[in-house]
Amino acid sequence: MFRTAHPTDRVNGAASSSSSSSNHAATTTIHPTFNSKLVKPKYQHRLNFYSTPPTSEVTIEEFETWAIDRLKVLAEIESSSARNRSYAETKEVINSQLKRYLPLSANTAASKAIHLDLERRKDHVSHFVLRLAFCRSEELRRRFVKAETTLFRIRFETDDTLERESFLKTLNFDWQAVTLEEKNFYREQLVSVSPRIASTFESETFFKVHWTRVTDLVERRRVFVRGGVAWVPMKEQSSLVLAEFQSRLSRDLELTAKALPRLDEDDRLLPVLSHLSMGFMAGISNDYYANASIAADGETVITADMVDSLIKRHAPMCMRNLHEQLEEKHHLRHYARLQYNLFLKELGLPIEEALIFWRRSFSGITDDKFNKEYRYNIRHGYGLEGRRLNYPAKSCARILTQDQPGPQDNHGCPFRHFSPQNLSSALSRHYSLSVNEQSEILSAVKQGHYHVGCTRLFELTHSKLGVKKGEGLGNGESVSHPNRYFERSWSKFRQVQGEGEVVRLEGEDSNQGEEKVKEDGDHQVDVEMLSLP
Amino acid sequence: MPVASPLPAARPPPPEMDVDLDFDDEQDRDAFSSLDERAIEVRESSDPMSMLQYYRRLLPFKQLFTWLNQDLSHQPSRNFTHREFAFTLQNEAYLRYNSFSDADQLKREVCRLNPARFEIGPVYSAKPKDRKTVQKSGFRPTFRELVFDIDMTDYDEVRTCCSGKGICRRCWAFIAVAVRVLDQALREDFGFKHLLWVYSGRRGIHCWVSDREACELADDARKAIVGWLEVIKGSSNQVKKVDTSSTGGGGMGNHPRSLHPSLRRAIGGDGPASGPLKLAFVDTVLKDQDCFRSRRHWETLLQLLPSTETEAVGRLRTKWESSSPHSERSSLEKWSDVMEAAHRSGEHRSKSIWRPCLEDIILQYTYPRIDSEVSKHLNHLLKSPFVVHPATGRVCVPLDPEKVADFDPESDCPTVAQLLRELNSWEAKNGGGGGKPTSNMRATTASRANHSARKAGQGGGADNEDDDDDDDDSKGRTSASSPRQDWEKTSLKPFVELFQRHCSAIVKETRQHRKAQEKFSIDF
Numbered sequence A: 001m002f003r004t005a006h007p008t009d010r011v012n013g014a015a016s017s018s019s020s021s022s023n024h025a026a027t028t029t030i031h032p033t034f035n036s037k038l039v040k041p042k043y044q045h046r047l048n049f050y051s052t053p054p055t056s057e058v059t060i061e062e063f064e065t066w067a068i069d070r071l072k073v074l075a076e077i078e079s080s081s082a083r084n085r086s087y088a089e090t091k092e093v094i095n096s097q098l099k100r101y102l103p104l105s106a107n108t109a110a111s112k113a114i115h116l117d118l119e120r121r122k123d124h125v126s127h128f129v130l131r132l133a134f135c136r137s138e139e140l141r142r143r144f145v146k147a148e149t150t151l152f153r154i155r156f157e158t159d160d161t162l163e164r165e166s167f168l169k170t171l172n173f174d175w176q177a178v179t180l181e182e183k184n185f186y187r188e189q190l191v192s193v194s195p196r197i198a199s200t201f202e203s204e205t206f207f208k209v210h211w212t213r214v215t216d217l218v219e220r221r222r223v224f225v226r227g228g229v230a231w232v233p234m235k236e237q238s239s240l241v242l243a244e245f246q247s248r249l250s251r252d253l254e255l256t257a258k259a260l261p262r263l264d265e266d267d268r269l270l271p272v273l274s275h276l277s278m279g280f281m282a283g284i285s286n287d288y289y290a291n292a293s294i295a296a297d298g299e300t301v302i303t304a305d306m307v308d309s310l311i312k313r314h315a316p317m318c319m320r321n322l323h324e325q326l327e328e329k330h331h332l333r334h335y336a337r338l339q340y341n342l343f344l345k346e347l348g349l350p351i352e353e354a355l356i357f358w359r360r361s362f363s364g365i366t367d368d369k370f371n372k373e374y375r376y377n378i379r380h381g382y383g384l385e386g387r388r389l390n391y392p393a394k395s396c397a398r399i400l401t402q403d404q405p406g407p408q409d410n411h412g413c414p415f416r417h418f419s420p421q422n423l424s425s426a427l428s429r430h431y432s433l434s435v436n437e438q439s440e441i442l443s444a445v446k447q448g449h450y451h452v453g454c455t456r457l458f459e460l461t462h463s464k465l466g467v468k469k470g471e472g473l474g475n476g477e478s479v480s481h482p483n484r485y486f487e488r489s490w491s492k493f494r495q496v497q498g499e500g501e502v503v504r505l506e507g508e509d510s511n512q513g514e515e516k517v518k519e520d521g522d523h524q525v526d527v528e529m530l531s532l533p
Numbered sequence B: 001m002p003v004a005s006p007l008p009a010a011r012p013p014p015p016e017m018d019v020d021l022d023f024d025d026e027q028d029r030d031a032f033s034s035l036d037e038r039a040i041e042v043r044e045s046s047d048p049m050s051m052l053q054y055y056r057r058l059l060p061f062k063q064l065f066t067w068l069n070q071d072l073s074h075q076p077s078r079n080f081t082h083r084e085f086a087f088t089l090q091n092e093a094y095l096r097y098n099s100f101s102d103a104d105q106l107k108r109e110v111c112r113l114n115p116a117r118f119e120i121g122p123v124y125s126a127k128p129k130d131r132k133t134v135q136k137s138g139f140r141p142t143f144r145e146l147v148f149d150i151d152m153t154d155y156d157e158v159r160t161c162c163s164g165k166g167i168c169r170r171c172w173a174f175i176a177v178a179v180r181v182l183d184q185a186l187r188e189d190f191g192f193k194h195l196l197w198v199y200s201g202r203r204g205i206h207c208w209v210s211d212r213e214a215c216e217l218a219d220d221a222r223k224a225i226v227g228w229l230e231v232i233k234g235s236s237n238q239v240k241k242v243d244t245s246s247t248g249g250g251g252m253g254n255h256p257r258s259l260h261p262s263l264r265r266a267i268g269g270d271g272p273a274s275g276p277l278k279l280a281f282v283d284t285v286l287k288d289q290d291c292f293r294s295r296r297h298w299e300t301l302l303q304l305l306p307s308t309e310t311e312a313v314g315r316l317r318t319k320w321e322s323s324s325p326h327s328e329r330s331s332l333e334k335w336s337d338v339m340e341a342a343h344r345s346g347e348h349r350s351k352s353i354w355r356p357c358l359e360d361i362i363l364q365y366t367y368p369r370i371d372s373e374v375s376k377h378l379n380h381l382l383k384s385p386f387v388v389h390p391a392t393g394r395v396c397v398p399l400d401p402e403k404v405a406d407f408d409p410e411s412d413c414p415t416v417a418q419l420l421r422e423l424n425s426w427e428a429k430n431g432g433g434g435g436k437p438t439s440n441m442r443a444t445t446a447s448r449a450n451h452s453a454r455k456a457g458q459g460g461g462a463d464n465e466d467d468d469d470d471d472d473d474s475k476g477r478t479s480a481s482s483p484r485q486d487w488e489k490t491s492l493k494p495f496v497e498l499f500q501r502h503c504s505a506i507v508k509e510t511r512q513h514r515k516a517q518e519k520f521s522i523d524f
């Protein structure tokens, strides 16, 4: 198999080094040789076959956040298939995810409000970042290709017909349209393969492709094949395009994997990339929101110092309650420790930092006692002792139904396990909710819809970030896991912050802001990193 | 290599040899005397000493090498060096993952092991013999001929002359039409050029497609071809095994019946436009095999007729049941009864109901029945051409697809014993075995001039004078009439020559491909 190097493969390095080091998306560098092909705007088409890597500078921040946004979409695609959603259902869910995380508008939709180039650049860059993250193992490559192909299919199907046609023209598929003479000469054969087209034969277009591109059609004898060339009717076009997309992507990923060692030179990217791929490996989409969102903090490590502010800003009430109790009493009982420890673990708090956090919090006891009675316990929760199981953080369902708290206990779910009075006072103490707001929550709780109450609290406390009633954690999703609550809150915050607004959440102390000011030089990612073959 | 002394005319058979006599075969029992002779022939042929002689002096290793190597003989490529060979020894031990650097090494090992047969597998990413030293992921099949296997046992429900392991000239006709149809589909539909058809030595035929593109096909593409070529489906307890209305190009709903062009070409139109299947249906199924004579068989036919036409089918049943044993209607007559029933149903029903159904019946009785598992996987092992079938002593000889119909597996295929006798008598006539040193490793094209016009051979060899051998070989030629190779002295000759021409065409294409690539890289 031979692959001739695309001219752009080499151009990118030059493009990047010759460009000025700037921090913003607006400064894209187009290499001179591109001018003949790529006139402004840079991205003529909404759809992208990702055959050439981005040629513009990317900031570290774009590198991470864009990748994470794309990852969310891909994750949802994976979980859709895991949940056996039909294609139509998947399409609907993904389209709404796309609107949020990775909008891609048609040329006709261009307006002041929609920056086509920016959208397309984000799509382009994020795809290539994820390639780097997912080319490392056969398994990751397979899953990435599958999810990306589905994503492409959804976009392809929603594309404007004319724009799609002109996009396809740019791909240089070596499929060739069957000429009118040929078509008429083989009329009988073509019609006998697909009798349905008999009435529309005159207007029907056929493409010639090598038969191995349409093995599914060949296997079912659903296509006319002559001399190794399959004559595919227009209506089967999308299966052709998708097969092409898929095979090119798999091929490119393998090439990227081979070239990847070059990337090791840049130690700023590796942790980000491995986090991205680890999250994907974890399987269920939601599982890596935690990793991914924390990873996106720029540093992959959460420290003991950060726990307090993170919890107060983003944690659901059950965890907030445990945290407050811990602060107040310098102690938590067994089930409370268990619930909180696993929550923090899943948040991404490393074991060393967890031990520091717990040691500090249990301030009333000696080191000796701590080491004897609690250390093992905490490490056990991290799967480092005893049977070394990887205990998952407890979901709402488990918190609500298992290990019911006794009179001395603080664990559980406040919506369920607090008396209405206690719940009400906690809501006003921690979240300063008005009476009206409280009564909504309390009435849901009264009917036993604890998670509805919790979800409403999320909406209310994130209203300044643009969360409206009924949106829940996003797309109407209700709370089902404390860690999901945390992640959505966190990413909502990041999202808004990324847009440059400084927003403070309810209940947040005014002096809490742990963002680091990075030096400008550190923000630049050498675009060459994205230009692997 | 020393030339072995001629064998004695007949050796007592070694008692442990399994000669596979097929006593349950009716036809064989009728011709018991010929069976006797044949059994002796088999024993002689599969005798280890005969086998060794055959490997040493007759099996065309060099051509085998060129065929697999797909390139000039002095340039062993990965296609040969990374190729798996598997040996079945005389004691049935099975040795896999052998590989060899060239034809000489292969021949040496074959002569050392003296196997009952050997098989050819795929080219791997590493040399099969080194597979334990490479990483598991670094050892995978990458390249192999696309292969097909047609076995007569799959035709038991449609043939009446033999069953099981038996085969005769009459049922060979089914193989002949299968070859015709498959050969055409592979060439015309898929554009393959280098197809080698090889008699399997007993009751079937193999096809090896050596086109580079075919060799590079992944399993899913091989599976797709199998799907394309698989028309007859269903187990033995299913009567109707062909349903073209559901297997592509079907006439569903309001659409008129339309048969996929590949199947249409095989069946053909009416009268003189008849395709190979229709001709075979009349000649073989109706006339020769008389497939619908017995009650069991015509019951099957009735079940295959349109289920909606109960009245017409009922009339046919009454007619066939009432005929007395001596005036029993032949299959040909029964078929014309069916045609008449179709006719009488009126033009519309005859066209839309009867015709598709009758075409399905033709497909069911004549369309190639391939062993799909053999073809689906890149890493399947298949018996090499020119090895000997242990149960018949016959050499697995390549056949010209145009002439497969004329081939009689029982009389046209040389056995090892026969070849050794021919060799002996040639040497007796021409001054014995000491005439000149023989090297099987050096083939020649010189003998093409006195090419004997055997059925399986093709006309001449004029198209490829310079292709398969390099110059060093042709220099030493003496004259066209004095054979240099032992196989030229026997009836193996036309088969080796056919094979040689096939290899030349492959090598030629490889060369052209290489030239084109060199040119491309210069241009680039």
Ligand code: SF4
Binding pocket: A316, A317, A318, A319, A395, A396, A399, A400, A412, A413, A414, A415, A450, A451, A454, A479, A480, A481, A482, A485
């Ligand atoms: S509903 Fe679940 S996540 Fe929300 S507070 Fe209760 S336990 Fe925590």
Ligand SMILES: [Zn+2]
Binding pocket: B159, B161, B162, B166, B167, B168, B169, B170, B171, B172
């Ligand atoms: Zn027979």
